């Protein structure tokens with residue numbers, strides 16, 4: 001009997017590990033973007049159901065949004081998953097060509113406009129709950 005219990009124990013542990021390590025589950029509770037860098041936000045936080053959004057829009061390449069650049073060129077086959085946008089796009093005085101507000105707006109609205117899908121009006125993203 002102890003053998004069987006130990007076996008079941010390791011099985012459960014393995015399943016837990018698989019769930020924890022699977023990237024599809026790592027960000028499952030992101031439902032809005034509310035960057036801490038905006039200390040006194042003027043607009044309500046942005047509704048963004050990370051996984052559901054990306055599934056519906058067919059975005060399975062993480063680097064579409066979590067990109068990396070070298071010498072001004074977007075790098076294929078590498079991503080910045082795990083980093084926040086604000087680590088690279090903090091503000092104008094960080095000497096970055098794209099400050100944080102523009103980074104979000106260009107990325108989100110840019111794709112919605114070019115695909116003619118997804119919201120582009122302020123109140124559709126910045127929603128009061």
Ligand code: HEC
Nearest residue numbers: 033034035038041042043046104108109119120121122125
């Ligand atoms: C496609 C979605 C989307 C649309 C449409 C959009 N925004 Fe945003 N906006 C964002 C995201 C994402 C952020 C970063 C969210 C955050 O951290 O609060 C942001 C941040 C901001 C910020 C900085 C944070 C704050 O609240 O002070 C301002 C100001 C802002 N947006 C204004 C606007 C205005 C004005 C419009 C319409 C002209 C607009 N946005 C349309 C997604 C959107």
Ligand code: HEC
Nearest residue numbers: 023026027054059060061062064065081082083084085086
């Ligand atoms: C449509 C754009 C988009 C795509 C595609 C996308 N993400 Fe994200 N992801 C975001 C945004 C926006 C945030 C919030 C960013 C922030 O807070 O700086 C985020 C946050 C995260 C976070 C939390 C980061 C943190 O430090 O808080 C993880 C983990 C993550 N994404 C993983 C992934 C993985 C894995 C994929 C590919 C399967 C992926 N993302 C695809 C836009 C995207």
Ligand code: HEC
Nearest residue numbers: 065066067069080083084085088096097098103104106107
């Ligand atoms: C590892 C650093 C890094 C991270 C993390 C990062 N970016 Fe960028 N991003 C860059 C660099 C470098 C450029 C090139 C322009 C420049 O020098 O600012 C760029 C360019 C952009 C551009 C303009 C070009 C384009 O792709 O349309 C947008 C928009 C943008 N980033 C949005 C975002 C958003 C939104 C996030 C978070 C989901 C993010 N970035 C995360 C470094 C980063």
Ligand code: HEC
Nearest residue numbers: 046047048049053056057064107108111112115117118119
């Ligand atoms: C590369 C393309 C792309 C990017 C980048 C992108 N979106 Fe979308 N988004 C879509 C598409 C396509 C839809 C429409 C999906 C559908 O309903 O079929 C959509 C729909 C939405 C919707 C409607 C509700 C929902 O979840 O389906 C919201 C809200 C939204 N996007 C917010 C954002 C925000 C905020 C960002 C930036 C952090 C962002 N999107 C970045 C492609 C994109």
